[in-house]
Amino acid sequence: MSRSPGRIPKEIDDLIWKLTEDGTPAAFDQFRARYPEYAKTLGNRLQMVDRLKGSRPMAEKVQVPKFRPTAVQSVSRPFWSPLAVGMVGVAVAAVITTAFLYLPRSSAPKQVINRETPSVAQGFAPNGEETPKQTGSDQTIPEQHKPTVPPSIQDSGNGSDDRPAYLAPQTLAIRNAKLSLVVEAVAQQGKFSVSIGPGLADPVISVDYRGVNSIEILQDLGRQYAFTPFDQGDGTVIIVPARDPNAEPLDKSVDSTPATPTP
Amino acid sequence: MTLPETNTSENVPVVSAALDRTKSPSFDEDVLLVDRFLAGDQGAFEQLYARYHDKVFAIARGVLLDQEEAADAVQEIFTLVLRNLVRFDKRSRFSTWLFRVAVNRSIQQARRARFKYKHVELTEANDRVQPEEPEYADPKVHTAMQKLSPNDRALLVLFYWDELSLNEIAESLACNVNAAKTRLYRARERFRLFYDEVEDE
Structure with missing residues (x-):
């Protein structure tokens, strides 16, 4: 008789198992007679x-034996589990260290710039004639925290002062730039947008303002180059190419050098 | 001395109900011992130990296939039970809960032992002292059992040695009856194949 289960029909095999478990002598005889x-x-x-x-x-x-409580050995953990735990710990520490050192921090401290004494003085080089000059704390500014103003603009409007940016004293030193670019630079430093009306003359000028707010700079530029800034009240200033007859001259107490046209 | 009439009449249905409860097939006498132990009676646990030692030993020996290891395993199993008796929720019989602990613990230990022996150096293995007389009455059964996995051995032990029903096996293995039945039949068939191989050798 073959022992291979494949040669015994399944129903016969099941029947043999059933007889083996629960069979009686009479059932055995009956099976032997039939199969x-x-x-x-x-x-x-x-x-x-x-x-x-x-x-x-x-x-x-x-x-x-008498029952004697024993120390139950831990058998659920394989022998290498402490090693695995250690490696996971090292990996987690490495990830945390990397993240701490290299990833940008959401709560990075704000850069405090002294508006009164600018740390940056650089030339504006629309024609590539002068290269920007960087000094002081600007080199420590992370890339993502650099202001979005053109590189020719001195960043001096990010202070912790409660005053709005357009009223905060600014430092602006630009050489050999068109008037329209200077106006836009003033607007960016003062955190407002500017819309220049058609017909405005656009000479190349140089300016050097210190301790003057953006509005005052615009007013001073307007007196020199025949335009009037109008605040629209929604964060926009319109530059109208016409001189304001009621405009007062810039306060002479502040340190400012009026714009001088560059030939 | 006679009890007051009122007390007697009131106690009769209570006693009768208690007796009926003990006659119920769902009544688990072991639970009374568990309750007594949890109430502080250390002797109650000794009674449970004495009552189930043989069956737990059979499980451990059947799975571990080693007399000494099985004896140690029994002590560990009852130590585990002693520590965790407060967690026994009485939804199942105490015996099935105990067998579940025994099966799980024995299988764990068998796996650990298998790994341990797998890594024994050959010279060390040769130096081992062979037992003077065979430990097992039936070496053929022992050899076939050795070839089975600890899980299969546990199923056969519960069914053939401890004579548990399929329902009890299912509870002990924390699976449903059909799964227990299927697993048992497969284990039984594998045992038969190994048993026949031994016969042919």
Whole structure:
């Protein structure tokens, strides 16, 4: 008789197992009579199960020892688990260190720039004639925190002052730039937008204002170059190419050098 | 001395109900011992230990296939039970909860032992002292059992040695009855194949 389960039909095999588990002598005889070719298989199976059941450690053979609570060893963790935990810890520490050193910080301290004493003085080089000159604290400004104003503009409007930027004293030193660019630079420093009306003369000029707010700079430029700034009240200033007859001259107490046209 | 009439009449249905409860097939006498132990009676745990030592030992020995390891495992299993008895929620019988602990612990230990022996140096293995007489009454069954996984051994032990029903096996293995039945049949078939191989050797 082959022992391969594939040669015994499944229903016969199941029946043999059932007889092995719950069979009676009468049921065995009935099976042998009906399937004589599997009689030996049934006999082998019965013997196997009997031997398996007989291998159970008998109660009388096992003397019940006194219960002694023992230290329960941890077997759920493999031997390499401490190593894995350590490596994960090192990886996490490396990621945190990298992030701390190199990634931008959302709460980066604001750059405090003394508006009264500018730390930057650089030339405006629309024609590439002069290269920008950088000094002082500007070199420490992270790239993402640099102001969006053109590189020719001195950044002096980011102070912690409560005054609006357009009223805060500014420092602006630009050489050899067109008037329209200077006006836009003043607007950017004062955090407002500017709209220049048609017909405005656009000469190349140089300016050097210190301790003057953006509005005053515009008014002073307007007196020199025949335009009048009008505040629209919505953060926009319109430059009208006409002189304001009521305009007063710039306060002479502030340190300013009026714009001078560059030939 | 006679009890007051009123007390007697009131106690009769209470006693009767308690007796009925003990006759119920769902009544678990072990739970009374558990309750007594949790109330501070250390002797109650000793009774549980004595009552189930053999069955737990059979599970441990069947899975671990080693008498000494099984004896140690039994102590560990009952220590675990002692520590965690407060967590026994009584939704199942105490015995099935105990067998579940025993099966899980034995399987864990068998896996650890298998790994340990797998890494024993050959010279060290040769130096081991062989037992003077075979530890097992039936080496053929032992050899076939050795070839099975600890999980399969646990199923066969619960069914053939501890004679648990499929329902009890399912509870002990934390699975449903059909899954237990399927797993048992597969384990049984694998055992038969290994058993027949041994016969052929």
